[in-house]
Amino acid sequence: MKKNIEILIDKIKHAKSIAVSGHKNPDGDSLCSALAIMKLINLNFNKRVTVIYDGNIPRELENVPSRKSACFHKHVPEDDKFDLYILVDYGTRKNLGAVEKFVQNADFVIEFDHHHNDDIIGNLCFDDVEKAATSQIIYDVIRNAKFKTDSEIIDLLTVALITDTGNFKFVRHSDVFRDAMELVDAGANMTQLVNLLNNKDKKTVLVESRAASNAEFFMKGRLVIATINRDDYKQLDGRGELVMRLLGQIHGVQYVVLLKEQRENQIGISFRSRSVPINQIAESFGGGGHLCAAGAVVMDSLDNVRERVKDAFKGM
Ligand SMILES: [Mn+2]
Numbered sequence: 001m002k003k004n005i006e007i008l009i010d011k012i013k014h015a016k017s018i019a020v021s022g023h024k025n026p027d028g029d030s031l032c033s034a035l036a037i038m039k040l041i042n043l044n045f046n047k048r049v050t051v052i053y054d055g056n057i058p059r060e061l062e063n064v065p066s067r068k069s070a071c072f073h074k075h076v077p078e079d080d081k082f083d084l085y086i087l088v089d090y091g092t093r094k095n096l097g098a099v100e101k102f103v104q105n106a107d108f109v110i111e112f113d114h115h116h117n118d119d120i121i122g123n124l125c126f127d128d129v130e131k132a133a134t135s136q137i138i139y140d141v142i143r144n145a146k147f148k149t150d151s152e153i154i155d156l157l158t159v160a161l162i163t164d165t166g167n168f169k170f171v172r173h174s175d176v177f178r179d180a181m182e183l184v185d186a187g188a189n190m191t192q193l194v195n196l197l198n199n200k201d202k203k204t205v206l207v208e209s210r211a212a213s214n215a216e217f218f219m220k221g222r223l224v225i226a227t228i229n230r231d232d233y234k235q236l237d238g239r240g241e242l243v244m245r246l247l248g249q250i251h252g253v254q255y256v257v258l259l260k261e262q263r264e265n266q267i268g269i270s271f272r273s274r275s276v277p278i279n280q281i282a283e284s285f286g287g288g289g290h291l292c293a294a295g296a297v298v299m300d301s302l303d304n305v306r307e308r309v310k311d312a313f314k315g316m
Contacts, residue, residue: 005145007124011108012041015084018049019106022089022134024097025055027238028064028163028197033088033112033134035066036156040138044147052076054097058238060199064159065152073098083107087122089134091115092288112137116279116288132176135160139179151187158188159197166245167194170293200237207235208242211258215247222254223313225306230261239295244272255316257309259302267305270295281312 012018020037022030031053038049051070061067078101085106090096090113096103103109103121111122114131126137135157142149161180165171168180184190207228215226224247228236244256255278260268269285270293271278277291285308287296298305 001140001144004124004126005141008110008126008141009145011084011110011124012045012047015047015082015108017080017082018047018084018086019052019080019082019102020049020086020088021052021054021096021099021103022087023091023095024053024099025238026053026057026061026070027089028061029133029135029160030089031057031061031067031070032064032156032160032163033138034086035064035069036135036138036153036160037086037088037112038069039066039150039153039156040142040147043150043153050076050080050082052099052102054099056237059201059204060197060238061159063196063199065155073102076102081105085109087111087113088138089113089115090121092117093119093121112141115290130173132171132173133161133164135164136175136179139183149186154183154186154188155193158183158190159193162190162193163197166241200242201235203235204237205242207232208240209246211240211243212246215243217253218310219313219316221250221252223257223310223316224250224253224255225257225259225309227302227306228258228260229302230263233260233262236260239270244270248272248274255313259305259309261302262297265299265301267298267300267302268295269298269305269309276316284312 020034022034034051038051041049052073054073085103109122110124112126114134211226211228215224217224226243240258247256254274256272258270262268271282273292279291279294282294282296285296285298
């Protein structure tokens with residue numbers, strides 16, 4: 001860690017232009033980790049950083065600190081070159097979307113990630129699959145490097161931790177609570193930050209609750225599959241986390257699958273499990289993710305994908 005931090009500091013100090021990105025369609029951890037890195041470098045090195053994203057930032061994240069600093073990739077000139085590129089929470093190369101061209105042009109890439117990845121991009125990696133959020137890895141570096149923080153950085157790291165742990169429900173290690181404790185001691189107001197996230201559009205919540213009420217149950221109620229069709233998909237904002245959270249609360253449900261018809265014959269699948277790993281199922285559909293929360297995008301009809309998902313869960 002110490003050696004890596006020395007390299008990190010050296011690379012930031014000598015960089016003329018720095019950019020940060022997370023995965024396409026950023027979630028709370030991806031967006032807030034990227035913004036926290038930007039703020040950290042502003043504060044500790046007095047340098048400008050460009051935060052670039054592809055896809056859509058969910059409305060619920062609209063009010064996070066410095067949200068307006070995140071630039072949609074099309075607003076960044078194509079030939080902009082960054083000598084240092086920092087990737088956070090990106091997962092795998094294909095989740096980068098349109099920012100990949102900027103990453104390829106960079107002289108040096110540093111990554112902070114907690115996803116399993118066999119094809120690492122970073123020249124310098126701060127990766128740890130045991131962490132519940134990428135922001136925890138960044139917080140570790142902040143403490144080790146004794147970087148200065150401010151209330152926005154603390155809030156961003158906290159929002160990332162709140163969202164990626166599903167409000168502290170998906171916690172495997174106690175370090176999540178130690179980090180949360182230190183963040184609260186450093187000034188994070190959990191109640192305020194949770195309220196800041198209660199910012200969804202009415203249409204989105206109605207689409208998500210409709211998908212939950214139309215869900216179908218299989219395997220004696222252990223598997224539930226919900227569907228969001230093309231018309232409703234346009235109203236969806238983010239991954240449809242609420243659908244999965246609602247269905248996952250039902251007695252006896254072990255696995256929740258959400259099928260999203262992104263366009264004709266392009267289905268986004270989200271998999272959630274209470275405890276048994278399902279990342280291999282996601283991988284069998286060409287996707288990936290965490291042990292109990294993973295996803296894939298499949299080019300096939302909605303009906304075919306639903307049948308293929310049911311088959312994939314046989315014997316589980
Ligand atoms: Mn994450």
